[in-house]
Amino acid sequence: MYFTDISYVVHPVGRVTPNGVTLLGTAFFINRRGLLATAAHVTGNNDSGLVIVMNKASSIQDYQDTSDNAIQCIPAKIKEINPIADVCILEVPTIVQSNFILDSTDSVQVGESIAVFGYPHSDHGRMVLTQQDTSIGAKILIESSGIKLKNIVLNIQSRPGQSGSPIVIPxxxxxxxxxxxxxxPQVNGSISIGGIDPQTLHQTTHAISAEYIKEMLE
Known part of the structure; x- marks a missing residue:
């Protein structure tokens, strides 16, 4: 399925610094006007200088010019944050809303194909909306602060910049x-090579259920 309109929904999250805008991760408009969801660890509990960088492509089918460094930003504020589920709701001064519905990991099956839309390598300034198709490898519960949360395992290697990407049921x-x-793995003596933890170079990526986004809107 071709999601030509996804470029209006999924955008990079950034922060204004003295050296310009630093891209932090991915956010997506939800079906409430002017609200987006991202991962809480992308923004932290700090919306100072936080912005949404508007995607320049009118369709994901367009050629995205990687040499065009001009960007258009809109200020973003944290409306709600749930660090336990690692979910953050952002609010921006726009009437844009998504025509994708919020569902849950309850609606997908192990082995089912899904699509991920995000900005891999945006930590290096690369702003390319990218679709990656994969399948669900497992449904798991992850305990955080004594609460067991619904997650799914994606059979894909994710990269920095993709945190906050929506998992779409086509x-x-x-x-x-x-x-x-x-x-x-939480082990001692881990190392970083070029800013990358070698222990993350595998096809086991976690995604939190969208039901926790819906709970924050109630």
Whole structure:
């Protein structure tokens, strides 16, 4: 399925710094006017200088010019944040809203194909809206602060910049979850090479259920 209109829904999150705008991750408009969802670890509990960088492509089918560094930003404020579920709701001064419905990981099956839309490598300034198709490898519960949360495992290697990406169920035009990041074992003595933890170089990516986004809107 071709999601030609996804470019109006999924945008990079950035922060204004003295050296310009630093891209932090991915956010997507939800079906409430002027509200977007992203991962809480993308923004932290700090909306100082926070912006949504508007995607320049009118369709994901367009050629995206990687040499065009001009950007259009709109200020964003944190409306609600749930650090336990790693979900953040942002508010922007626009009437834009998504025509994709918020669903849940309950609606998908292990082995089912889904689509991920985000901005891999945006931590290096690369702003390319990218579709990656994969399948669901498992449904899991992850405990955080004594609460067990519904997640799914995606059979894909995610990269920095994709945190906050929507997990789309193609046939339903629905969002089942929000990409959190690669599984990383909690071990001592881990190293970083070029800013990358080698333990994350695998096809085990976690996404939190979109039902936790819906709970924050109630």
């Amino acid at each position: 046939e339903k035009r629905a969002i089942a979850g929000l990409l959190i990041g690669s599984y990383a």
